[in-house]
Amino acid sequence: MTKQEQCEAQEKTIELLSKAGIILTEEEKKNIEVADFGLNELTKTGLQLITYINTDRYCAKDLVLFPKQTCPEHKHPTIGGKEGKQETFRCRWGKVWLYVEGPSTEKILGYTPKGSEGAYTVFHEIELNPGEQYTIEPNTLHWFQADVDGAVVSEFSSTSHDEFDIFTDPRISRIPEVAE
Amino acid sequence: MTKQEQCEAQEKTIELLSKAGIILTEEEKKNIEVADFGLNELTKTGLQLITYINTDRYCAKDLVLFPKQTCPEHKHPTIGGKEGKQETFRCRWGKVWLYVEGPSTEKILGYTPKGSEGAYTVFHEIELNPGEQYTIEPNTLHWFQADVDGAVVSEFSSTSHDEFDIFTDPRISRIPEVAE
Numbered sequence: 001m002t003k004q005e006q007c008e009a010q011e012k013t014i015e016l017l018s019k020a021g022i023i024l025t026e027e028e029k030k031n032i033e034v035a036d037f038g039l040n041e042l043t044k045t046g047l048q049l050i051t052y053i054n055t056d057r058y059c060a061k062d063l064v065l066f067p068k069q070t071c072p073e074h075k076h077p078t079i080g081g082k083e084g085k086q087e088t089f090r091c092r093w094g095k096v097w098l099y100v101e102g103p104s105t106e107k108i109l110g111y112t113p114k115g116s117e118g119a120y121t122v123f124h125e126i127e128l129n130p131g132e133q134y135t136i137e138p139n140t141l142h143w144f145q146a147d148v149d150g151a152v153v154s155e156f157s158s159t160s161h162d163e164f165d166i167f168t169d170p171r172i173s174r175i176p177e178v179a180e
Numbered sequence: 181m182t183k184q185e186q187c188e189a190q191e192k193t194i195e196l197l198s199k200a201g202i203i204l205t206e207e208e209k210k211n212i213e214v215a216d217f218g219l220n221e222l223t224k225t226g227l228q229l230i231t232y233i234n235t236d237r238y239c240a241k242d243l244v245l246f247p248k249q250t251c252p253e254h255k256h257p258t259i260g261g262k263e264g265k266q267e268t269f270r271c272r273w274g275k276v277w278l279y280v281e282g283p284s285t286e287k288i289l290g291y292t293p294k295g296s297e298g299a300y301t302v303f304h305e306i307e308l309n310p311g312e313q314y315t316i317e318p319n320t321l322h323w324f325q326a327d328v329d330g331a332v333v334s335e336f337s338s339t340s341h342d343e344f345d346i347f348t349d350p351r352i353s354r355i356p357e358v359a360e
Contacts, residue, residue, distance in 0.1 A: 021201020023272070023311040053268040053315060053336055058238040060268065060336035088233040088240065092203070131203040135233060156233055156240035156336065 001036045009034040013048040013064045020093035020152040022062060024050060037072055038173035044113050047071040051160070059160040063089075063153040065096065065146035070113050073099075073120050073143035073168040079161060084138030087157035091128035094151030098126040098134055098144040110145040119169030128153070141168065181216045189214040193228040193244045200273035200332040202242060204230060217252055218353035224293050227251040231340070239340040243269075243333040245276065245326035250293050253279075253300050253323035253348040259341060264318035267337035271308035274331030278306040278314055278324040290325040299349030308333070321348065 010032045017024065024032075033049040036042040048064040065071065076085035089098060097110040102124030109127065112120040122141045126134050136142050144153075165174050190212045197204065204212075213229040216222040228244040245251065256265035269278060277290040282304030289307065292300040302321045306314050316322050324333075345354050 021273075025311045028311065052270055052313060055266060055315070057266055057338040058336060060240065060270075060334075086235060086237055090232055090240075093201075131205045131208065133232060135235070154240075156238060158237040 001034065001040060001042060005042060006034045009042060009046075009048060009066075012066060013050075016064050016066075016093070016150050016152055017050075017062065022092070022152065035174070037167070037169075039072075039116075039169075039171065041113075043069060045070050045072055045116065054160050056159055059085075059155075059157045061155045061157075061160070062092070063155055065094070065144070065151045065153070067146060067148050067150045069150070070110070070145040071143060072113075072116070072172060073122065073141055074165045074172075075139050075141045076161075077139055077164060077166055079164050083158075085158050085160060086135065086138050087155055088133055088135040089128065089144070090133035090154040090156070091130050092152040092154055093130055094149045095147035096128045096144055096151040096153055097147070098128060098136075098142060100124050100126065100134075100136060100142045101140050109147075116169060119167075119172075121168055181214065181220060181222060185222060186214045189222060189226075189228060189246075192246060193230075196244050196246075196273070196330050196332055197230075197242065202272070202332065215354070217347070217349075219252075219296075219349075219351065221293075223249060225250050225252055225296065234340050236339055239265075239335075239337045241335045241337075241340070242272070243335055245274070245324070245331045245333070247326060247328050247330045249330070250290075250325040251323060252293075252296070252352060253302065253321055254345045254352075255319050255321045256341075257319055257344060257346055259344050263338075265338050265340060266315065266318050267335055268313055268315040269308065269324070270313035270334040270336070271310050272332040272334055273310055274329045275327035276308045276324055276331040276333055277327070278308060278316075278322060280304050280306065280314075280316060280322045281320050289327075296349060299347075299352075301348055 105125035285305035
């Protein structure tokens with residue numbers, strides 16, 4: 001991802017947030033995190049994040065997905081004997097499909113990103129519309145995808161340690177570098 | 181507070197939330213908590229709350245204040261050796277003044293509710309406009325008040341145990357009964 005792609009993604013993120021009525025300070029706008037997970041295909045596989053607070057006790061973020069964008073399959077493991085991250089996703093705007101461990105849904109409404117099909121292994125579908133939410137227990141594989149308009153999702157959780165997330169796709173690096 | 185006053189307050193809460201772009205399910209609308217703290221003067225001293233999630237690790241709520249409504253001074257103490265609640269207030273809509281321990285602000289913009297002046301002892305003022313936030317450490321006295329339009333505030337925190345909150349006003353009961 002180039003610096004320019006990152007800036008454009010930040011602009012798009014601000015637009016989607018404003019549709020959800022969510023206001024950021026100028027400082028927060030500059031710090032919107034654009035994650036392409038090192039795959040360099042942001043509009044297909046990626047996620048935009050604003051972290052409001054992350055203390056040693058709790059964390060809160062807003063997540064933004066572009067139309068049909070997918071956050072790839074991962075889990076939050078136990079770290080140093082401390083239980084992994086527990087997180088609640090609450091849809092604020094748009095529609096999102098969340099896939100977690102459990103009986104596979106017969107015909108899912110999302111799709112696995114082309115070329116990465118093998119990196120998706122859980123297909124228990126939960127549809128989240130505005131006002132709907134779901135809590136994901138620690139160490140549980142999950143991935144999620146927005147519908148055609150994109151989505152804004154609030155994430156309430158225990159402390160976040162993104163650097164320890166385990167992705168099913170071995171090509172993924174959670175915190176890749178941005179090219180100048 | 182009568183059942184009817186409670187219903188009217190829930191309706192007003194839904195209106196203010198919709199101004200902030202916040203959508204609730206029908207079930208959540210029915211469960212909006214209207215706290216008058218047992219003082220029976222809700223429009224002056226009170227708070228409306230929607231608890232989205234409260235696990236043994238984290239909690240997330242949206243708080244709604246009516247115009248000039250005050251949430252009375254209190255703190256979250258250590259319970260059974262476990263540190264009290266740490267909480268982050270993020271203003272989503274309207275304007276709110278938060279008062280915490282620290283050097284008193286010379287001329288505060290809020291006011292202490294008439295007849296309860298003695299129950300307010302901390303006057304370090306923090307003004308929160310949409311997109312602004314502040315984190316309150318455990319066991320720290322605080323109170324807050326909305327400006328003339330009311331306010332919507334997201335609260336991200338460690339686990340919530342409202343029943344253990346300590347209020348400065350000895351008349352206050354956090355979880356009073358609703359009259360039929």
